[in-house]
Amino acid sequence: HWKIRVIDLESLASWPIQELFTLPSDADGNPYVYREQQWHQQELVPVRYNQQEETLYKTGGVYVVIGGAGGIGEVWSEYVIRMYEAKVIWIGRREKDANIQAKIDRLASIGPTPSYIMADATDQEELYQAYEEIKQQYGPIHGIVHSAIVLLDKSLANMEEERFRAGLRVKVDV
Numbered sequence: 001h002w003k004i005r006v007i008d009l010e011s012l013a014s015w016p017i018q019e020l021f022t023l024p025s026d027a028d029g030n031p032y033v034y035r036e037q038q039w040h041q042q043e044l045v046p047v048r049y050n051q052q053e054e055t056l057y058k059t060g061g062v063y064v065v066i067g068g069a070g071g072i073g074e075v076w077s078e079y080v081i082r083m084y085e086a087k088v089i090w091i092g093r094r095e096k097d098a099n100i101q102a103k104i105d106r107l108a109s110i111g112p113t114p115s116y117i118m119a120d121a122t123d124q125e126e127l128y129q130a131y132e133e134i135k136q137q138y139g140p141i142h143g144i145v146h147s148a149i150v151l152l153d154k155s156l157a158n159m160e161e162e163r164f165r166a167g168l169r170v171k172v173d174v
């Protein structure tokens, strides 16, 4: 439960000794930097480009995200929905639950509502059915993202073959 301040000073400058002990501590351990009698702290800020960058994304395009209801899939979907009004289809093994519905509802307030298809993408038959369903409803598909993972981290030497296969299958078979 120590409270820690990380302070970066110039070796040859005079130090604001009093202030060193009154700065608030930073729970993340980010340093305070003292330069030319001024304190600075690092901070992440969004970068905004003025120029529209060249892109391969198609406005109003159809994008399939395998594992799309997961963390990265949701963030990526938000980006293409916001920027390109993309029609996004998520594929996942779970039945659509309240959690997935909440993600869909949130993104629907930004642009076209994403849809969800329950399928195990390592299973060729199920994936093919999903493909048929998407083609029927949306026509051409403009992009596919593989964002599925089954997280079974463990050092390789301590891993049973079945665990290794389960983690690898979702990458290789999909």
Ligand SMILES: NC(=O)c1ccc[n+]([C@@H]2O[C@H](COP(=O)([O-])OP(=O)(O)OC[C@H]3O[C@@H](n4cnc5c(N)ncnc54)[C@H](OP(=O)(O)O)[C@@H]3O)[C@@H](O)[C@H]2O)c1
Residues within 6 Å of the ligand: 066, 067, 068, 069, 070, 071, 072, 073, 091, 092, 093, 094, 095, 119, 120, 121, 122, 146, 147, 148, 149, 150, 170
């Ligand atoms: N988050 C990170 O820090 C990080 C770092 C490096 C790389 N990545 C990569 O980013 C991608 C997404 O990761 P994430 O963090 O978003 O993971 P996540 O939140 O666990 O999402 C992964 C999604 O994949 C789905 N999935 C797993 N097996 C599937 C299968 N057989 N068929 C269909 N869907 C399946 C899961 O849903 P169901 O369980 O319902 O199927 C889940 O929604 C992965 O390729 C991962 O390797 C992430």
